[in-house]
Amino acid sequence: MSRYTITVTSNGRSDPEGAIGYDPPLQTFFVQAFPHEVTDDPALWLGTYDHEFKALGDLHRAALAEGYDFMSLPDDVALLLVADRAEDADRPPHDGPLAVLPQHLQSK
DSSP states (O other), X not given: OOOEEEEXXXXXXXXXXXXXXXXXXXXXXXXXXXXXXXXXXXXXXXXXXXXXXXXXHHHHHHHHHTTOBOOSOOHHHHHHHHHHHHHHXXXXXXXXXXXXXXXXXXXX
């Protein structure tokens, strides 16, 4: 899994410790930012489902819909993210009993 530090903004606030990356087992981009007021989870956490965000543009639109923004990404981070996804395309598909776990969890 890749993970890069970025700045995420929302309603005049910014979180310079936000994270963006690519999760190969889930085959999705993700973004996390801002501490949640009640839990230890991030207030913004997108990209937790199998094949949820195949493109950075889709992830960005979802973040905007939630009231968050992380664009523009630094060029080096954007290139690394694209390379991370491309590297994942060369991996063989997951098989075995754990391969169905993400789909099983999503169906609940």
